[in-house]
Amino acid sequence: MSNLDRCSDPGLTTSPHRRKAELTGISAQKRVFDDNLLKLRSVLILLAAQHGSKTETARTLTTELTAKGLKASVRSIFRWRGRYLRSGFAGIARRRRSDRGRPQGFGGETLALIVDASTRVRRHGDLSREFRNFQGLMSLETFRTWVRRIQRQLRIVEMPRREEPIALLF
Secondary structure (H helix, E strand, O other), X not given: OOHHHHOOOHHHOOOHHHHHHHHHOOOHHHHHHHHHXXXXXXXXXXXXXXXXXXXXXHHHHHHHHHHOOOOOOHXXXXXXXXXXHHHOHHHHOOOOOOOXXXXXXXXXXXXXXXXXXXXXXXXXXXXXXXXXXXXOOOOHHHHHHHHHHHHHHHOOOOOOOOOOOOOOOO
């Protein structure tokens, strides 16, 4: 008996593949397998496309995949292509997230450090300097986003912007 058969209440399922499978009447494993085959087909078509027409081919593939119920963007298809070239079919197969089961946010201590850092950030160079103190807790883009959000809420400072273009000296 599979896990899908054991779960009689459709509201208890969490996987989007499971929900889709319940609505369409096919098993979740078959749906994942079909999605992986669609990804493989897209990658092979993209690899066979002539140089210069790959982006247009990827756009066409995204509309086909969307019509078949698989969400994909042009960027996703190029990512699948890179993974396929590096790892073969295993590279494009669906994987579990590495942070599965862990909260996606960060703790109160980290938030307190970000608030403290956001009071010291006045210019672009300050942002880089403060980010170096975080030593891998988050990416620079995440840090920048949180600092800007906190600065807006606390109305600390807006980054200085040039009022007028720099005149050329001739």
